[in-house]
Amino acid sequence: MYNTIINGETIHEMQQLPDKSIDLIFADPPYFMQTNGILNRPEGTEFHGCNDDWDKFTSLSDYALFSCKWLAECRRLLKPSGSVWVIGSMQCIYTLGNVMQGLGFWFINDIIWQKSNPTPNFTGSRLNNSHETLLWAVKYKHAKFTFHYKTAKHLNGGRQLGSVWTFPVCSGNERLRDSEGRKLHNTQKPLALLERIIAISSNLGDVVLDPFGGTMTTAAAAKKLGRKFIMIEREKTYCEYGQRRLEEVSFEDSDIARAVFDRKPLRVTMQEMIREGAFTAGEWFTLKDGKPRAQLQPDGKLLYDGEILDMHSCAAKARNVKAKRLNGFDVWHVIRQGKAVSISEVRENFRAGLAREN
Numbered sequence: 001m002y003n004t005i006i007n008g009e010t011i012h013e014m015q016q017l018p019d020k021s022i023d024l025i026f027a028d029p030p031y032f033m034q035t036n037g038i039l040n041r042p043e044g045t046e047f048h049g050c051n052d053d054w055d056k057f058t059s060l061s062d063y064a065l066f067s068c069k070w071l072a073e074c075r076r077l078l079k080p081s082g083s084v085w086v087i088g089s090m091q092c093i094y095t096l097g098n099v100m101q102g103l104g105f106w107f108i109n110d111i112i113w114q115k116s117n118p119t120p121n122f123t124g125s126r127l128n129n130s131h132e133t134l135l136w137a138v139k140y141k142h143a144k145f146t147f148h149y150k151t152a153k154h155l156n157g158g159r160q161l162g163s164v165w166t167f168p169v170c171s172g173n174e175r176l177r178d179s180e181g182r183k184l185h186n187t188q189k190p191l192a193l194l195e196r197i198i199a200i201s202s203n204l205g206d207v208v209l210d211p212f213g214g215t216m217t218t219a220a221a222a223k224k225l226g227r228k229f230i231m232i233e234r235e236k237t238y239c240e241y242g243q244r245r246l247e248e249v250s251f252e253d254s255d256i257a258r259a260v261f262d263r264k265p266l267r268v269t270m271q272e273m274i275r276e277g278a279f280t281a282g283e284w285f286t287l288k289d290g291k292p293r294a295q296l297q298p299d300g301k302l303l304y305d306g307e308i309l310d311m312h313s314c315a316a317k318a319r320n321v322k323a324k325r326l327n328g329f330d331v332w333h334v335i336r337q338g339k340a341v342s343i344s345e346v347r348e349n350f351r352a353g354l355a356r357e358n
Contacts, residue, residue, distance in 0.1 A: 002207060002228040005219070005246075007239045010211040011066075013232045014073035022077045022230075023146070023206035025084040026197060026218045028189060029070065031092045032056075032063045060095065067092075067099045070211055075103055075139055077209065083108065083145045085197050086135045087189070093133045105137040108145070113193060114166045136201075145201075150261035152200045161200075167193050176215045176241055184241055185215045194221035199256050202227055216242030223249045225257045266351045270300030270311070278350045279343075285311070285332045290340040293318050294332075 006013050057063040074084050084105070088096050100107075111134040118130035138145045152161040167190045174191060176184040194217050198208060204226045210218035213231035215238060222229040223246060233239050255261065273279050274296070284292035285302060294302035294314050302314045309317070311328030319326060329347060333340040 002230065003219075003223070004229075005213060005216065005231045005233060005239050005243055007233060007236055009234050010232045011069050011073060014070065014077065014211060017077055017209075017230070019076055020079045021207065022209045023079055023082045024198065024202040024208045024227075025074050025078065025082070026194065026208065026210050027070075027074065027084065027086045028187065028210070028212050028214060028218075029067065029086070029088070029092070029096070030057070030063075030212070031089050031187070032060070032095075063092070064095050064099060067096055068103070071096075071099055071103055071105075074209075074211070075105065078139050080139060080143055081145055083136060083138045083143075083147075083201050085201070086137070087113070087132055088135075089132050090129070093135070097135055100135065100137055105139065106141045106143065108136045108138060108147075109163050110135055112164045114164055115169050116166050117168045117171065119169075134197075146203060146206075148200045148259040148262040151256060151259050152196075154261050155196060155199065155256070165193070165196070176245065178237075178241070185238060188215045189217050191217055191221055194218050195225065198222055198225050198227060199259070204258055213242060214238055216245055219246055220249045224252050226251045226253070265348075266354060268347065268350060268354070271298075273347065273350055274298065274300065276350070278346055279334065283334060285334060285343070286340055287318060287331065288333060288340060290333070290335065 057066065071086075078084060086096055086100070097107075097110075113132045113134060115130050115132075118128055121128045153159065155161065170188045170190050174188075176188060178184050198218075198221050202208060202225075205228065207228045207230065208218060208222040209230045209232075210216075211232050213219065213233035216231055216233075219229045219231045219242065231242070233242070251257070270279065274281055279296060281296055281298040283296050285294045285296060286292055294304040294309075294311075297303060297308065300311070301308050302311050304314045304317060311332060312325040315326040315328045315331035316323050319331060329342075329344040332343045334343055334346065335341070336346075
């Protein structure tokens with residue numbers, strides 16, 4: 001079932017899969033581009049856009065009905081913690097979004113894929129169409145979905161990742177071509193885009209479904225990041241070329257693949273750290289100035305101005321702020337070798353010692 005390409009009609013094939021069996025869905029459905037006639041480049045050569053048979057529908061209502069059917073299957077297949085990403089252009093994204101809301105999906109974000117090398121507008125009759133939109137959604141409003149925030153931040157150079165992503169469209173060696181050297185698929189998506197989505201929205205070993213497999217970029221990214229995949233594609237040629245592509249991809253173990261940046265730190269208590277000697281009952285807690293303010297008690301609380309308080313409430317009093325509590329690990333220091341050291345640093349050193357022991 002897993003790590004397979006299914007050659008078949010997507011709605012029928014999705015109906016064969018069990019409820020709540022998928023962790024992440026990425027869907028790059030037909031866009032219903034409604035292209036007509038021949039478009040030539042300025043030098044006279046013909047531009048081959050998306051005019052494939054699989055992108056043709058009789059009407060907008062026909063397209064909306066098709067979209068409703070496959071998206072309903074997506075919702076059935078998603079686990080409660082799963083999410084779905086749907087990509088589209090201006091021709092279809094509003095229809096898709098409307099259908100998704102009607103089915104009960106809850107949107108997390110809409111993301112702009114800004115193309116750093118978009119196809120020019122040859123006629124000069126409108127703005128250059130240099131982006132596509134991704135809709136990121138979950139099954140329910142209060143779903144506890146997978147999101148690796150710190151991994152996303154790491155991928156963005158240490159800054160919080162926003163909703164505008166810049167990647168080039170597929171070109172050069174990344175673009176799959178047929179036996180005659182022509183591009184195999186008109187809407188092949190860049191591998192980097194799928195790697196980011198899969199890295200931040202799933203875990204190692206999760207199952208990723210793509211109902212419109214195409215050139216199997218989703219599968220390539222999933223395999224590289226150590227996820228299982230199920231690809232559905234009705235065009236046999238795409239399946240054949242996609243299978244060859246996947247044979248050249250292998251799992252690349254990395255901190256990104258394992259979402260190391262989002263691992264929750266080992267939970268340790270003050271009592272445990274006192275018992276193991278990281279802190280000493282009776283020692284003084286200070287602010288950054290190193291002046292004694294509160295005395296540590298055997299149970300981890302602090303004696304401050306004759307009152308026993310938890311370290312967080314005590315931090316607010318010592319700082320003389322309106323808040324009733326501050327994070328004591330961000331406030332308190334202890335004296336180590338004559339210098340004021342954050343108790344957060346002491347805790348991290350203690351955690352590191354436990355990790356080495358294990």
